Amino acid sequence: MRVTKVLFLIFFVSFTVACTTVSQQAVQFSPTVVGDGASITVAMTEVPEPVMAYPGAGCLLCLGVAASANSSLSKHTKTLPIEDLEKMGAEVRDALVAKGLQANLVDEPFDFKALKKSSSKEENAAKKDFSVLREEFETTHVLVIKLDSVGIWRNYANYVPTSAPYANITGMAYLVNLETNTYEWYLPIAQQDFSEGEWKQKPDYPSLTNVYFGAIERVRESILSSLK
């Protein structure tokens, strides 16, 4: 009986532990750690098209109701430009060069999905095996800017909106040492900004559009200031 209990406990613990994922903590940038001889290749993944999302609308019918209620804003969100986000790679490269580091930019959006998963469990170990890029890019480090979501979000509790719509940009930026395959800089990006005052100004939603551009600037500034 006792053995059964212990086995059950072990199974339960291993089951619940497997369910949790440890999120990568922020790592401060230090030019000393990166070193004088480093060459950094800046690569940006494709910037996602802006869309509207309804976190909290937890059933299909809720989602349908939310989408229907926000159809005009959703349509407008799709027209928001992403050029300022796409320029970030070049701006980061320029900032690194201005610091006296050797840096270049991958012109095309880079797809990291082809990279294998890293098996290392060490602290700050990169989730993917970037070391193969060492030869491809002839570089010592790769700096990645990866945006996961861009657009306007509105929180829901099932059918009921519980917040005004807000600009939302999430993702991450990190620097991987290709020799050790570890993060030497890691910045989670989670920018959420609400508009000031009235937001229901159809069809152009100027207040929300303004905070969308503000959110882009905040992301840009957080990346650049973090590299100082």
Next chain:
Amino acid sequence: MKELMNTRLLLLVLFLTLLGGCASAPDKSSDLSASSDIKLEADTDFESTNEEQAENKKASIHIIANWEDPISFLGYVDTHADASSGSGVLYSGDAGAAGLLVQIFAHAAINSSMQKKKLDAKQEAANHVLAEYLEVIDKLSHTTLFEVAQVSELGSQHQIRKATEASEVPEGDIVALIVPEYYLSPDKRSIMLKLALNAYSSSDLEPSVYQRSVKVISGRVDDTSSEDMWLDGAPSYFETTAHSLFVEGLDVLLGDYLSAEVEAQEPKKTYSYQFGERKRYERATLLKETCDRLYLKDLKKDFVVIPTTSECEVGI
């Protein structure tokens, strides 16, 4: 008889010719002076007419405000992170479709009321920054703002008058309804004025009302001694800043209302300024730039005047 008639006619012609020839040629110089005198007189008339015309041309603007009400001055509530999550609810399915709708509406009403309560509490908390400045805020009134505008350069460009009712404004003059609202930043280092203007010509039978607003942000006072700096002088720097923001804002709005300029199609950019601990951004078109101010038109086509980090050189 016919010959006699011809002779008479010839005599008449000769007489008239002689008369014309006898008339002395006028002294050219005196004539010139006379004509220049006339011209001078005409010039003087013209100048005086110009002055009168210029005076008449000055737009006659009748400002209407809630003269007796105190000026709205609040602490600034930053709503950038108002991600109120609300609460999820499990709706009962026993009550049928109508019951479900009732539950949804009740849920929405509760959420809305909670959000309003939260906002009121935030505003109350934000107003605490005004505690040291209540005395100077009391000195601000719609009338003092009007008087400051009247004696400013704006007052020399236009005839600014005070009015209480639109019906008392003479035909052809401009009716300008203003609503100023001031905010002190959470770090007490800047003041923001939001000024709304509704303007129209009193001669219009069906007036098309010009409705625009301007947000004018002051420069930042020193971090270490903001209270001392704001309260320094008589009138205090706090009051003079509030006055100058009002004049600047009214000037921008009236300038836009009175000018028939075609809207600038400059590319839009994101501009930033500091208000409180947080940087704020405006996606806007740059209209004008001075040594320490940027004049912008935002996406709502309203105006924003922001300080720059540079300072104006002091003239010798």
